[in-house]
Structure formats: structure tokens, C-alpha cells
Amino acid sequence: MRYVPVLCLKEGMKLGKSIYSTEGVVLLAEDVVLTEEYISSLVKIGVNGVYIDDSISSDIEVKNVISDELRIQAIKSIKSIYNNSSNIGRTINMVENIAKSIMFEILNSKNIMINMIDIKTFDDYMYTHCLNVGVLAAVVGVGLNLETKRIEKLTAAGLLHDIGKVFISKEVLNKTENLTKEEEKLIQSHSELGYKYIKQYYTIPVTSYVGVLQHHERFDGKGYPDGKKGEEISKFGRIICLCDAYDKLVTKTATTKACIPSEAIEYIMANNGQIFDPKLVKIFLRRVAPYPVGSILKLSNGERVIVIENNEECSIRPKVRNVETKEIYDLTYDWNLRNVTIVAVEDI
Secondary structure, eight states: OEEEEGGGOOTTOEESSOEEOTTSOEEEOTTOBOOHHHHHHHHHTTOOEEEEEOTTTTTOOOOOSSOHHHHHHHHHHHHHHHHOTTOHHHHHHHHHHHHHHHHHHHHHOOOSSBOGGGGOOOSOHHHHHHHHHHHHHHHHHHHTTOOHHHHHHHHHHHHHTTGGGGGSOHHHHTOOSOOOHHHHHHHHTHHHHHHHHHHHHOOOOHHHHHHHHTTTOOTTSOOSSSOOOGGGSOHHHHHHHHHHHHHHHTSOOSSOOOOOHHHHHHHHHHTBTTTBOHHHHHHHHHHBOSSOTTOEEEETTSOEEEEEEOOTTOTTSOEEEETTTOOEEETTTOGGGTTOOEEEEEOO
8 A cells, every 4th residue: 555645636546544533433444435525525624645555556565653543542542631631640640551552562563664654644633743742752762772661751751742732722822824922932831831730740750741841942052941952951852852843844734734754854854963963863764764665756767666665774765666667676775776866756
């Protein structure tokens, strides 16, 4: 199967993976043949794209970062956590349970690199974003060979990183016009609000809630709330900053278009050492594929290929297959292709 952005879908395509609502209800089932009505409905509810099965990709397996079951349960739990601040004891147990489950699924996965597209089929931005950041943070933690307890704490911090936004008016958070200086300042206060809330009510380690406080600090010292720089920023803060930025880039919102993964990776590489910690960027690039399996690419020699495998050592040059001749190339190790570059991500 392969991923196709919703605006590139065509009538007659067959769905490769079921699409769920945030409540876990199947909106469209696997193997359904798409109609114009179905495609219009997907656009309306904010789905960025779907997986389809076709002759080009029928033998390509796309593995989830986490299981559908865990993803659905995690979204429900995150909704409850962010909307139920009165029941502290129950919500902290939820956070710990989600973090443990995410960590164990990732640790037990045989995937070297992850495909973040496969957790983008939900329509509720706030909660899916927090889940995505938690998952990405766990993946980076595994890449850093952190102890399992630290990965669990890091994942929890990722899940809770935006909890301060529940104390800010939805009118301001969802505003599509330019923000006033006062409104920008109010939104920037969410990291401190979340930090104070967690510190006061949650019995979780200092590293977790400091990560929440510092997830908008920049490596060059130009972030907020305290303008810390370099390793003055906690490791959790630096990791969540990177994961938060990536997921925002690849997610469509009311005010922004979604980047494709390769564009988001380009942004991260361009800001390496400025916004982001270079050591963490190196790990991130080994774990998150710029060209997820199933992507259609155009090469500088004019060929169109589909990604069949990613290489951890050189993520920007995957193993690919020509969509017409079926010939397979490894762009990393085939020296005959050393001057061939990827010039575009396409759809056919």
C-alpha cells in the first residue's frame, strides 16, 4: 500500500487502511472503493491523506508506529486528561499507562525507522498532536538508548506538553486572523501554565514537568519563557521542542498547510544548532523517514520510483523500485546512482 494526500485521491482507488474517528469509530473501512462523495467527506473532516492499495504498491507493507487499538485508546485518554483537570488522581494514572504502553510497543517493534504519516488520520488536532509528540519523543528516547524508566517519563512529558493550553481561551487558540501582541504573549504562557499545574497537582518526576516548561526554548537562546540556551535547557525540553516542531509542520490546521515529511526534515536540518540541538537532530534523522515507505518519488534522471525500504544510516537515500520496470535501486549503496538525486515527491 501507499500513502496518498487527500487532495490527490481519485474515484475508484481502494482504501488500504481503515480510517477512524477520535472515538475509535470506523469512518471508512479497509478495502472500500473510494467515491467522489467519500473523498469530499474526508476533505471536510480534515483528514490529510489515506493509504490505498493498488498495483504499484500491492506488495508493500506499511507498519504502524503504534497499534490502532493503542492509538484509539490513547486519544480517548488524552481527551479525558486535557478536559478533566478536577480528577487529578485518575488522570495521572492515565498518563503513566499510556506512556508505558507507547514505550513498550516501540521497544518491541522491529522497525528501525518510523513512518509518522500513519498516525495522521484523526481529525482532532489538540489531542492527536499531543499523542504524536509523545510517540516521537519515545522514539528519540529509544534512539538515545535511554533507560526504560526515563523513556516512560519523557513520553509522559510529551503527552502533557501542551496541557497549559486548557487554561487559555479557545477563541484565542483557534483564531485564524493575526494575533495581537497580548494574544501572542497569552499563548506563549501555556508552557508556564502547564508546568505550574503539573508541578502542583501531579506526582510525576521533575524531569517530566521541566520538559513541559522548556519545550519552546531554543538551542540558540532565543526561545521562551526563560531564554535558556544549549544544554542549559533540559534534555527533555530539547527533545520535545524538536518533536513538537516536526509534528506541527506535517499537520494541517485551520491556519497552516501540512508539509510532507521531507519538507519538515529540511526545516529541521536548516535550523540545526539554532532552534534544535544538533545531537538530537542526528538521532531524529536516523529514526524518522523523510520519504516514508510507499512514497512516490521523481529522480533527477526522470524515473518515477516508489520507496520500498528506508536506510537508517542515510535516511535521505532510500531503497526504491521503478514503478514501470519494477527494477530495484538502493540510492545509498549503488555507486552507479551516486549522482542521481530525489527532485520531487509525487503521486501517480
